[in-house]
Amino acid sequence: MTGGTGFLGSHIASELLRQGYRVLLLVRPNSQVSAHARVEQLLTWFGISPKDKRRLKVIEARMDQPDLGLTQERYADLTNTIDEIIHCASNTSFSERKRTEVERANIEGLQHILDLAARSKCYFFHHLSTAYVAGKKSGPCREEFVETTSFTNVYEETKYYGERILFEKCDDEGIRLNVYRPSIVYGSAEDGRSLRFTALYYPLRTILFLKNLFMKDIEESGGKRAQQMGVKMGTDGSLHLPIRIEAGNGNGINLVPVDFFIKAFMEIMDTCLEGSVFHIVNERSKTIDALVEYTTRYFNLEGIEAVRTEDFDKQSRNGLEILFDTYVDAYKPYMRDNRIFSNDKTRSILEKKNIKCPDLDYELFSKCMQYAIETGWGANLFGKQHQ
Ligand SMILES: NC(=O)c1ccc[n+]([C@@H]2O[C@H](COP(=O)([O-])OP(=O)(O)OC[C@H]3O[C@@H](n4cnc5c(N)ncnc54)[C@H](OP(=O)(O)O)[C@@H]3O)[C@@H](O)[C@H]2O)c1
Numbered sequence: 001m002t003g004g005t006g007f008l009g010s011h012i013a014s015e016l017l018r019q020g021y022r023v024l025l026l027v028r029p030n031s032q033v034s035a036h037a038r039v040e041q042l043l044t045w046f047g048i049s050p051k052d053k054r055r056l057k058v059i060e061a062r063m064d065q066p067d068l069g070l071t072q073e074r075y076a077d078l079t080n081t082i083d084e085i086i087h088c089a090s091n092t093s094f095s096e097r098k099r100t101e102v103e104r105a106n107i108e109g110l111q112h113i114l115d116l117a118a119r120s121k122c123y124f125f126h127h128l129s130t131a132y133v134a135g136k137k138s139g140p141c142r143e144e145f146v147e148t149t150s151f152t153n154v155y156e157e158t159k160y161y162g163e164r165i166l167f168e169k170c171d172d173e174g175i176r177l178n179v180y181r182p183s184i185v186y187g188s189a190e191d192g193r194s195l196r197f198t199a200l201y202y203p204l205r206t207i208l209f210l211k212n213l214f215m216k217d218i219e220e221s222g223g224k225r226a227q228q229m230g231v232k233m234g235t236d237g238s239l240h241l242p243i244r245i246e247a248g249n250g251n252g253i254n255l256v257p258v259d260f261f262i263k264a265f266m267e268i269m270d271t272c273l274e275g276s277v278f279h280i281v282n283e284r285s286k287t288i289d290a291l292v293e294y295t296t297r298y299f300n301l302e303g304i305e306a307v308r309t310e311d312f313d314k315q316s317r318n319g320l321e322i323l324f325d326t327y328v329d330a331y332k333p334y335m336r337d338n339r340i341f342s343n344d345k346t347r348s349i350l351e352k353k354n355i356k357c358p359d360l361d362y363e364l365f366s367k368c369m370q371y372a373i374e375t376g377w378g379a380n381l382f383g384k385q386h387q
Contacts, residue, residue, distance in 0.1 A: 001024065001026070001085070001087075001088065002063060002085075002086070003087070003089035003128070004023075004026075004039065004042075005027055005035075005039065006089065006090075006196075007185065007195045007258070008088055008128060008185060008261065009089065009128075010042045010046070011046075011195075011258055011262050012086060012262065014046040014048055015262050017043075017048055017052040017055055018052060020055070021055065022055045022057075023055060023056050024057045024059065025056065025058045026059055026068065026089075027059070027061070028060070028061065028062055029062070035058050036058050039056075039058050042195075059078070063089055063105070063113060064105065064108055078120070079116065079119050079120035080120070080121070081120075082116075082120050082122050083124075084123065084124040084125075084126065085124075086128075086269075087113050087125065087127050088128045089105065089109060089113075090105060090106055090109075091104075091105035091106055091155075091158075092198075093155060094152075094153040094154065094331075095153075096153070096154055099154045102154045102155060105158075106155075106161075107158055107162055110166065111169075114166065117173070118169065123176060124177075124178070124273075124275075125166070125170055125176070125178075126269060127162075128180055129162070130155075130159050130181055130182065130183075131181045131183045131279050132156045132159070132183075133159050133160040133181065134148065134339055135148040135150050135152070135156055135157075135160060136152055138338040139338065139340055140340050140342050141279075141341050141342065143181075143276070143277045143278060143279050143342060143343065143344070143346065144277050148160065152333040152334075153330065177275045178268060178269065180265055180268065180278050181277065181278065181341075182261050182281070183279075184334065185256055186199065186200045186201070186255055186256075186258065187257060187258060187367075187368040187372075188258050189259055189260060191371070192364070192366075192369075192370060194258065194371060194378075195378070195381065197377040199331070200253070200255060200368075201377065202328065203327075203328045203335070204295055204369065205372070206327040207241070207243075207304070208299055209327075210324065211239055211241065211299055214229070214241070215239060228319065229318070229319050229323070230242045230319075230320060234302060237300060238301060238302050239300070239302070240301075240303040241301055241304055241320060242318060242321075243304045243320055243324050244304075244306075245292065246308075246309055246312040247287070247288035247306040247336055248308070248335070248336030249309065250287060250288075250289070250306075250308055251285055252287035252291075252337075253285055253286050253334055253335065253337060254282050254285045254339075254341060255285075256357055257364070260280075260355070260358060261280055263350075263353075264280045264346065264355055264357075267349060267355060268346070271349060276345060277345075278343075278345060278346045279341045279342065279343040279345075282357045285337075285340075286359075287306070288306035291365075292304050292306050294362050294365040294366075297362065298362075298365065298366055298369055
């Protein structure tokens with residue numbers, strides 16, 4: 001497995017260990033903490049037993065280098081060991097400024113892992129992709145490889161070209177291939193726990209940051225900055241933040257909790273042995289209206305509203321909206337998303353085991369926010385600075 005120190009990869013690795021699999025993790029070196037120490041910290045977070053840990057092996061390797069930066073001997077050992085590869089490592093940045101690193105991880109890195117697959121006894125390649133390989137598309141996106149050329153950001157683009165390379169190579173080498181395409185994954189539906197606080201969390205964290213900023217200004221500095229931005233305190237203690245959020249055609253954001261993702265992944269991995277593409281998505285996207293309602297209720301706010309694109313530009317953005325946008329710019333395409341992910345194939349598999357994607361209702365939203373805030377949005381997940 002690659003990406004075992006990441007959000008989804010660590011969940012998959014832990015579940016594999018719990019189910020009795022032998023797991024070999026390729027982890028990149030990190031100058032501050034050894035690969036083993038990083039993995040150990042995660043296994044503790046997951047509560048993996050010493051017995052299950054005995055089936056885990058960690059190897060330091062560099063996916064961005066030919067032969068993964070290993071000596072000939074170690075590389076040869078590796079090729080003799082593995083039979084299936086689960087590739088979760090990826091650079092998930094949307095930033096154009098990081099294009100070189102993103103391409104290196106999502107295209108070159110993938111090619112090196114595919115070389116390993118071709119040179120080893122690997123007969124099945126499991127690849128973590130994203131439903132957003134569909135690129136700048138409106139309407140239905142199918143569970144197959146569909147040619148496209150237009151993307152929202154470098155992440156979508158490199159994941160798409162990665163898939164193309166993957167299909168060709170696995171076909172040439174006779175390696176079976178499952179491509180798992182989740183939409184946006186957040187914390188566990190069971191207890192709200194999460195290891196990552198990007199995607200769904202980031203705009204919410206920004207709202208809370210703005211709330212705290214203006215509350216401080218009002219309470220400690222006379223509230224001049226708040227007044228300039230149209231921010232005011234209500235008599236009931238709520239804060240009025242005049243922010244309109246552009247919500248496309250009102251379709252909403254496709255969100256899946258991580259425990260559903262894991263159940264779906266494991267079921268597909270165990271039963272779909274022919275190889276195919278699977279959309280692990282929510283059949284009902286969450287509207288921005290609903291998310292705004294949850295956010296204002298949870299953080300005791302007023303004034304935030306979801307506005308359809310056709311109405312959004314009728315009014316120019318106010319100062320607070322411009323400020324908010326500078327933080328959440330990368331996520332805006334996902335807030336006004338009109339893509340719909342078909343999931344007939346995945347549904348037919350999951351239905352047999354009654355695996356269903358839970359709805360993000362207010363109760364679940366609150367659990368996730370509580371955990372995010374308790375852990376300082378990930379800063380003290382392990383009781384100290386998150387590595
Ligand atoms: N999370 C989501 O909502 C979501 C949704 C759709 C698809 N996906 C896909 O699911 C997969 C896992 O995503 P995630 O959310 O788990 O991401 P993540 O938390 O950012 O983890 C990324 C993993 O990749 C490793 N990695 C990144 N760049 C690397 C490089 N150059 N060389 C070696 N390893 C590298 C990281 O290692 P370090 O720990 O050393 O940084 C980490 O283990 C990705 O393929 C992503 O595209 C995720």
